[in-house]
Amino acid sequence: MEFTTGGRLEVHITRADVGKRVSVRRLSGAGEGAARFTDTVGVLTSWDEGVLSITRRNGETVRIPEATLVAGKTVPAAPARRRSPATSTPELDRVAARGWPPVESEWLGEWQLRASAGFTRRANSVAASGDPGLPLDAALDRVRAWYAERSLPACIQVSTGAQGAGEDLAAALGRRGWTREVTAELRTAALAPVGDLDADVSRVALGREAGPDWLRCYRRSGEPGPEVLKVLHGGPSVWFAQVPDEAGRPAAIGRCVVDGRWAGFAAVEVGPEHRRRGLASAVMAALARKALDEGASAAYLQVETDNDSARALYDGLGFVTHHHYHHWRASQGGPS
Incomplete structure (x- = not known):
């Protein structure tokens, strides 16, 4: 009382x-x-x-x-961020999931079970937005079994920090012994200011495929298998950018997927010897201009909270945090 x-x-x-x-x-x-x-x-x-x-x-x-x-x-739900496109957590999570599609998926109610031979957590975890259509413990048992069949750890991606997010699910997983391993921010921004950046885009080459040079600069994967290529090339309208150095090798790369009004940025990387030269901004600007040509008006990206250099870059480009998301891993042999 x-x-x-x-x-x-x-x-x-x-x-x-x-x-x-x-x-x-x-x-x-x-x-x-x-x-x-x-x-x-x-x-x-x-x-x-x-x-x-x-x-x-x-x-x-x-x-x-x-x-x-x-x-x-x-207290009221957190107010919408100024300078940021209006959106809900479920909408943004769905768009982000479409922009990084798994090799294999199955629906459990409104939960999407995703697997891609272990390539990235996003493509090998449950996108838990909505109702799984089963009591929670039964749903978690199904999740464990599905990932065990694929020799993958059972992981669930849960959003927090905005209206329509999954704080209740996060708390329930914690009480059941699941471990939170990663925290990331899902950030948004108006797209036009990114395209208007004062950056030299003349050296940025754009294409529809991640070629061998682009893949050599991509640090999330060694020798890319078919699952890597399928995830990278998946999405409604995907563009790849790269900037060659003096020897013709890639100095910087980036990826953008256009999905209606949204342009999702990922894999923006600059070689260590080429940093602090504005190459990341040039890649972002070139991709943003291509997305604007296709009718997009809003931008999003995902960045882990401990990646200080990337967060500083995105701060300067006008991206603000809409909400956080976390990957929860099932305890080995523990209860659901």
Whole structure:
């Protein structure tokens, strides 16, 4: 039930608010002559046995003893980011999944099970957006079995941090012993400013295929197998960019897939000896101009949160974080 703690601080949340976005203040320790407090904002994903679990925007779950609460209230969903295209989390997740398609997939309700012989987590994990059509434990058993049949670890990609995201699922996986391995940001931007970058695009070569030179510069794969080529070339309208160095070898590369109003950027890489020369911006600008020619107006990309250099580049290009996503791996031999 709702209760007060005295003064102006009041707890206005109850167990009935599980699933809502909340802001709470808790007593975190005694200081020199004054109590210390900690604030937490996120989705209330459980309230059991005197402990609240709140999942933050970045996917981290904070457990708070009920006895330490001094204030709490429900709060609106995070507002849309200015300068960023209007979109929902489910729409953006679906577009991103189409832009990096797996070699093999199967639907479990609204979950897409994806496999590509282990090439990238995105193409070898469940895109869990919506209802699997089964009770959660039964769905997780099916996921484990499906990936075991392909000698792959069972992994689920879950979004957090925006309206329509999957904080409840993330918390449920954590309670069942699944391990969160990777956190990434799904960022968006208006496409025209990327195309208008003051960058030398005259050296950027564009094509429909990732040729041998492009693949030699791509660091996500050694000798590319057929699954690598199928994923890279998959998507509605795919373009590859590369910038040759003085010897004709690729100094920088990039990939873009155009899907309606969206242009998705990936594999933007610059050789170590060619960095800080504006080549990444030139690749992005050239691909953006091609996407604009095809009618796109919005851009997205995915970047892991520990990739500081790439995040700094995308900051400068106007990309802002729409939401986070995480890959959860099933424990070996553990419960669903």
